[in-house]
């Protein structure tokens with residue numbers, strides 16, 4: 295009887311203690327990181343492998359902290375629900391830390407300064423910036439992004455006709471190239487990479503509102519946040535961050 299009681303107590307305790315904990319709290323030396331893999335050069339698939347600045351960065355932070363990093367690919371708009379449901383511990387997806395999202399998740403210190411920009415076909419002579427978009431035009435965006443927010447706002451104001459929402463950047467670029475849409479609103483470094491790789495595109499106008507990327511954890515997961523911030527600080531101090539920055543933004 296006593297034995298059964300001990301076992302039952304242990305099971306209950308076990309259930310309670312793993313309830314709302316991340317992999318690190320569970321004593322595992324592993325952190326599961328969510329990303330969408332369709333946002334080059336921060337996270338994308340190349341030759342069947344998930345690569346990118348964010349991927350390298352979080353792996354190095356994991357290494358610094360002594361954690362194995364397991365990447366979990368899921369759609370961008372599923373990442374916040376996923377981290378809160380403990381399907382992953384961290385989001386690393388070029389995610390802008392903004393007021394809206396901070397209601398749902400907690401953000402680390404920022405690791406990259408960015409902002410949206412407008413991309414059009416190189417031979418487009420009418421759109422020189424966001425203010426040149428007109429009520430007959432359609433704009434492509436990536437699902438759940440700040441670029442999508444911006445385009446939806448323009449549509450609501452009657453300044454553009456429609457918004458085409460896609461999972462990945464490549465589909466958005468294809469739509470610009472084919473003339474299915476007039477422009478794409480996407481993060482500046484992502485647009486710049488596309489322009490560099492393909493003469494069919496150019497960016498126009500100023501960068502829209504300033505945004506900064508941060509890693510996100512479930513709301514209230516302060517312990518993990520502190521770990522990430524420490525790791526980020528360490529890899530900035532020892533030159534790893536700079537090396538990765540050069541690799542992804544100056545080398546390619």
Ligand code: ARG
Nearest residue numbers: 333370387388389390439440
């Ligand atoms: N920085 C923008 C945002 O947070 C775009 C991020 C898109 N990232 C991605 N992995 N698809 O909304």
